[in-house]
Amino acid sequence: xxxxxxxxxxxxxxxxxxxxxxxxxxxxxxxxxxxxxxxxxxxxxxxxxxxxxxxxxxxxxxxxxxxxxxxxxxxxxxxxxxxxxxxxxxxxxxxxxxxxxxxxxxxxxxxxxxxxxxxxxxxxxxxxxxxxxxxxxxxxxxxxxxxxxx
Amino acid sequence: xxxxxxxxxxxxxxxxxxxxxxxxxxxxxxxxxxxxxxxxxxxxxxxxxxxxxxxxxxxxxxxxxxxxxxxxxxxxxxxxxxxxxxxxxxxxxxxxxxxxxxxxxxxxxxxxxxxxxxxxxxxxxxxxxxxxxxxxxxxxxxxxxxxxxxxxxxxxxxxxxxxxxxx
Numbered sequence: 001x002x003x004x005x006x007x008x009x010x011x012x013x014x015x016x017x018x019x020x021x022x023x024x025x026x027x028x029x030x031x032x033x034x035x036x037x038x039x040x041x042x043x044x045x046x047x048x049x050x051x052x053x054x055x056x057x058x059x060x061x062x063x064x065x066x067x068x069x070x071x072x073x074x075x076x077x078x079x080x081x082x083x084x085x086x087x088x089x090x091x092x093x094x095x096x097x098x099x100x101x102x103x104x105x106x107x108x109x110x111x112x113x114x115x116x117x118x119x120x121x122x123x124x125x126x127x128x129x130x131x132x133x134x135x136x137x138x139x140x141x142x143x144x145x146x147x148x149x150x
Numbered sequence: 151x152x153x154x155x156x157x158x159x160x161x162x163x164x165x166x167x168x169x170x171x172x173x174x175x176x177x178x179x180x181x182x183x184x185x186x187x188x189x190x191x192x193x194x195x196x197x198x199x200x201x202x203x204x205x206x207x208x209x210x211x212x213x214x215x216x217x218x219x220x221x222x223x224x225x226x227x228x229x230x231x232x233x234x235x236x237x238x239x240x241x242x243x244x245x246x247x248x249x250x251x252x253x254x255x256x257x258x259x260x261x262x263x264x265x266x267x268x269x270x271x272x273x274x275x276x277x278x279x280x281x282x283x284x285x286x287x288x289x290x291x292x293x294x295x296x297x298x299x300x301x302x303x304x305x306x307x308x309x310x311x312x313x314x315x316x317x
Contacts, residue, residue: 022264023243025236029222068243070264095166095247096262098254115251116244117170 004124006038007131009061015131016042018060020051020077021093022069026116030064030093033120037127048072048080055081055088062127065110067094067101075105082109089130093118154256155202155300156283162248163296167289170244171221178293179286187282187297191215192234193268194242198250200260204300206249207268208242214292221291239265245296 007015017034019041021027031041042058045051049072055063063081067074074092081088092105097115105113111130114123160177167175191211198204210218212234219227219237227233242265250262282299 023236023240025219025222025233025240026243032223068247068262068264095244096250097247098251100254116247117166119169 002036002120004037004120007124007127008038009131014038014040015061015127016040016058018043018045018051018054018058018063020045020048020054020063020069020074021066022046023066026066026093030118033118033123036120037124046070048074048077051077052080055085059085061089062130063088063090064093065090067092067096067105075101075108075110078105078110079108091123091126091130093123152302155253156298158252158256159206159245159249159296159298160285162252163245163285163287163294166241166244166248167287167294170241171218171290173290176288177285178288179284181284183282183284183297187284187299189268190295192238193297194238194265195268196242196246196265197263198246198260198300199263199303201258201303202253202260202300203303204298206242206246206299207295207297208238208245208265209295209297210238210241211292214289214294217291218289218294235267239267241294 009015017039019027019030019034021030027044034041042060043054045054047069051063051065065074065078074094078090078092081090088109090110092102092110092113093116094101094113095116097113102113112126114126164175187207189207189209191209192215193207193209195205195207198206212229215234215237216227216229218241219233222237246262250260282297285296285298287294287296
């Protein structure tokens, strides 16, 4: 299995993640990757409404947010979280990766986008970028999102 | 049913299965069906509404789902009904999500709904507008079926724009 250097916060503590996906299976896969990256799961949610409540409770360092979910979709949840917490760092994780969706999520305040099936090495680089740890990363979220389509 | 609606699903299924299972896949069979669809194992149905409407069913035997779940998890997964359902839904999500991304880039606009597990013994009937294409894909974990039934509801955006410009 591929090894990754731990991603840590500036205070050297593990990065805390909120994992939002209506599929338990998808959440488990993401949690496995988070553990590979040396992170900690602060909370989980299966829909946008629960995600907002969990973010308010945990103030996670990173939110991994699915788009298509019951009750409230991911993009609306992003908008509501960012409205209350402008410094929230949210990465969209979805199989639906067309430009309109990506742009809508970014406009609402998401920091980045990764398309399913998620490759650990791709998610790792995106997290490094979002956490501000990678000065050599491409210049912006859309640039990376476009690369993932090629 | 037009091939331009089908090809993105074939491409996406091939890419998603190959990437998820880390092995090449092969299309074993491709048939048109107008009769009622009867599932072969556990089936997840995803509805699509917009410029094109219809539904896609991803269908696989429970033992294949467990094998896929183990491959995705990187270690053996204990068989249970919940694992089977979760695996089928997540596979369907990934295949349909990647397919609609390709279709959206081709100018079609629509909304995709979360997957529903299809358990009806009665099957789903087709009609003239929604004849289904059934694709059997061979993967290292076993055979996976995609049943696609869709029809145009509206012209796609670029055609609408062209007509508007001519008016």
